[in-house]
Amino acid sequence: GAGVSQTPSNKVxxxxxxxxxxxxxxxGHTALYWYRQSLGQGPEFLIYFQGTxxxxxxxxxxxxxxxxxxxxxxxxxxxxxxxxGDSAVYLCASSPRGAEQFFGPGTRLTVL
Amino acid sequence: xxxxxxxxxxxxxxxxxxxxxxxxxxxxxLRGLFWYRQDPGKGPEFLFTLYSAGEEKEKERLKATLTKKxxxxxxxxxxxxxxxxxxxxxxxxxxxxMLTFGGxxxxxxxx
Numbered sequence: 001g002a003g004v005s006q007t008p009s010n011k012v013x014x015x016x017x018x019x020x021x022x023x024x025x026x027x028g029h030t031a032l033y034w035y036r037q038s039l040g041q042g043p044e045f046l047i048y049f050q051g052t053x054x055x056x057x058x059x060x061x062x063x064x065x066x067x068x069x070x071x072x073x074x075x076x077x078x079x080x081x082x083x084x085g086d087s088a089v090y091l092c093a094s095s096p097r098g099a100e101q102f103f104g105p106g107t108r109l110t111v112l
Numbered sequence: 113x114x115x116x117x118x119x120x121x122x123x124x125x126x127x128x129x130x131x132x133x134x135x136x137x138x139x140x141x142l143r144g145l146f147w148y149r150q151d152p153g154k155g156p157e158f159l160f161t162l163y164s165a166g167e168e169k170e171k172e173r174l175k176a177t178l179t180k181k182x183x184x185x186x187x188x189x190x191x192x193x194x195x196x197x198x199x200x201x202x203x204x205x206x207x208x209x210m211l212t213f214g215g216x217x218x219x220x221x222x223x
Contacts, residue, residue, distance in 0.1 A: 004155070031209060033209075033210070033211075035211075040215070041215055041216075042116075042199050042201070042213030042214050042215050042216050043156065043199075043201075043211075043213050044213070045210040045211065045212070048208060048209055048210055050209075055208065055209070056208045056209070056210060058210075059210065091155055091156070093155075095209075100146065100158050100161055101146075101158070101211060102158055103148075103155035103156045103157070103158075104155050105153075105154055105155045106154075106155050
């Protein structure tokens, strides 16, 4: 089957704008994760969903960041009032409950 | 707080020159150590999971081993296509299902 897909692959926006990043997990995977990766660094955890609910959002840097997964499948990461420091690759991963996480290709966000 | 440190940051090998990458970790209770491979512009690709000290996993030219404080990724007779960044991550008993990653080792294998 298909792997994790993320759209768009690239997003360029201006400081202060609102952006939405989408993740389609592997079919049947109940757990979904968002990570953020800056150049030359490992991914950093943002938020984890088990089903429709956010089981752990301790990695969200501030209240400008929000994520939803209304039907337990597709997830959207929303960033309000973007700042230049938000520029990074946003990675989504999914897994069967408690197992290995499989990553998508990421969305490269550039805030000008 | 969980910590994962990978060394070296970068490694250049000649084709066929075997070597090892190191991942040192600090967790309150290990619930899995994971190795991923990441090619430029792509997401991490899962390689191995190790759960307990003494465990080993192999896949083609790669072998991962685990002790109570570190993991090694051994690369035997590497080929240019093994060039990538190798990431190590841990899952902690007290931190839910999140992974804590190291900074990665950038491996370049020259023909």
